[in-house]
Amino acid sequence: MAQIIGKKPNVINSSMNCGICSAEIKNRASIYHSGVYTRVICESCLKKFSTNDIELMVNLFTAFGGYFGKYKKPEYILYIILKELKEKSKYRENSFSAAEIKLQLLHKALLYGISPEKFFQGLKTII
DSSP, X not given: OOEEEEEOOSSOSSOEEOTTTOOEEOXXXXXXXXXXXXXXXXXXXXXXXXXXXXXXXXXXXXXXXXXTTOSOOOTTHHHHHXXXXXXXXXXXXXXXXXXXHHHHHHHHHHHTTOOHHHHHHHHHHHO
């Protein structure tokens, strides 16, 4: 089970970036430890996201790269991603399952700064 295991000192000597949003961490940050990965997460992301969301994001960013909000998002990007999901689900290739397609598009949504919660709410509207 994922957990926050401790606090770093008030001042960090070397430059570190948040494992979610990639913001430079200058002050205190929590060390986040899942079963496999350990990441430093900024206080803002710890407040903004649930433990489950952080776990999901750390895993997706480790697997596919990037960080939360990497790209500037147009207002309609969630619509575009959900439309893409619906189309891919209809005509998916045998090599990709519906779950794999959802994970790939969730990763894309995260890169545009769409939280897992908003993505899954949008997903409910197309199912």
